[in-house]
Amino acid sequence: MSKSIKLAKMAPEEKKNDAVSLTEQRLHQLNAIKAKGIDPYPVRFLGKRDILDIRNEYFGIKNDQTPQEDAQNVTTAGRVVAIRDMGKAQFLQIQDQSGKIQIYAGNKTLNEEDYFVLTHLDLGDIVGVKGRPFRTQKGEASIHAESLKILSKNLAPLPVVKEKEGETFDSISDIELRYRQRYIDLAVNPDTRATFQLRSAIIREIREYLYEKGFMEVETPMMQAIASGAAARPFQTHHNALDIELYLRIAPELYLKRLIVGGYEKVFELNRNFRNEGISTKHNPEFTMIEIYQAYADYNTMMDLVQDIFEMLALKLLGKTEIPYGKTASNGVEHIISLKKPWKKIEYLESIKEKTGLDFAKFLSDENPSAKEAKKMASSIGLKADTLNTFWEVVDLVFSERVEVELIQPTVVMHFPKAISPLAKSIPGNPYLVERFEPYIMGREMGNAFSELNDPLEQELRFKEQAAQQASGAEETMPTDEDFVTALKVGMPPTGGLGIGIDRLVMLLANKASIKDVILFPLLRPQK
């Protein structure tokens, strides 16, 4: 029964304490449990209550109550995260998805089989407990175990995390381990669990908000013969039976607008998009975006919608519209972001002029403004744009470098040049600017919206302009989708569309500096 017996059974070569034998030691524990006739991986453990639920009922939400002496037994379960061995009794801490609680267990209340389990427990094991809630002499909320069942034996030891008064000791800081083996990160770091619970809540609240407003969620192809609807490099794949090349979608936009053509008036899709581009703290090759389309609406409708959604999420999930951001960011500067609407609105070209003195608006009427000219202007304020090939790409560089980075508080940037907005409708009476806006928070683009272009002939022209821009060396342009033009010919009502990057939204609300912190399994280079 004692641990010395186990050791006596171990072959000498198993006594080594290196990395391999750590698992071997546990295998030995496992075999001892099996030899006792106990199943270390039982089929089921029913009637488990959440630890938080038990705490609230017996110890009070503020942890200021003490259970009655004759309190009923409760049943719960979780992973063993701490063992304090007192000899013939032990204190365990178990953790489930809702929280932690202490278990007090000894040979006075456990039967022989359960006591055997107790003395053969390791950190990381999952146990089921039945017992009476009570407070120890030191006041710790506990369960006095009357039965203790092993539900799953831990064979791959977890990092040991200790904490005192909220401070964590020896947590895992190896970022690679946290991303590659997220199950360990989740098992060990409460903050990681909280982040992904928040992510789930954000997505749920957005869906419910839109359902409430009469929107319908749809699913459009992720595998597309033409990857359009945005300007980005796609992933390519192959369908064997049809023997065709397919692309993973870079945006659902053109399909969603086909649905508006078909007669649905309020649709959205919240799902993955794929872009074959670099990986950074703000980019993962697969990322989640929501696109929302509403017929008989315009970009003003979308402006209200995006502010409503952000404000609603902050209030519902964080309880306030003023939220901190940046404490964990690399620069260490904390900002208080106010998501309260209405947000500040600025004009795209005007904002560049204000910040830099450069006036690009006068080039709007120019059919094919020279990139050289723009580069000259950019270099006059110290910006190098050597790798760019078109006028408006250079302008966008100036915007990102001098305007975007300063948009800490929520700001709506409006009215982009038509040349870089091939799917947006022109402002009436202004042939050069479009009814488009992008919300920015913390210097980051959080979305993109416009009054959707529904003139098929105009759309055809815009696609042609994109092709021409590509010919003149633009890095990324939007491919022509003939069938989409055909759809517009059938007739699409005036429509407003909005896209929001969900990952970045979660980063904002969860106060995370890296997109990898809000994606459960971010793409990493495979280990050799």
Next chain:
RNA sequence: GAGAAGCUAGCUCAGUCGGUAGAGCAACUCCCUUUUAAGGAGUGGGUCCCGGGUUCGAUUCCCGGGCUUCUCACCA
């Protein structure tokens, strides 16, 4: 794709001006039935990321490679 930093025990980290390494926690043995970063006594544990080179000798110096992080570029 470019630059910078990092990689040492299961975890968090020291360290070696070149002589094959330490701490705390974890693990193992013993004591302990209200402890809590439990405590006390003892023990073991390392391909110092990988491969070359220089050297009597490399974890350390040099070269190459791997992976990660950060910054930049592209995108959301």
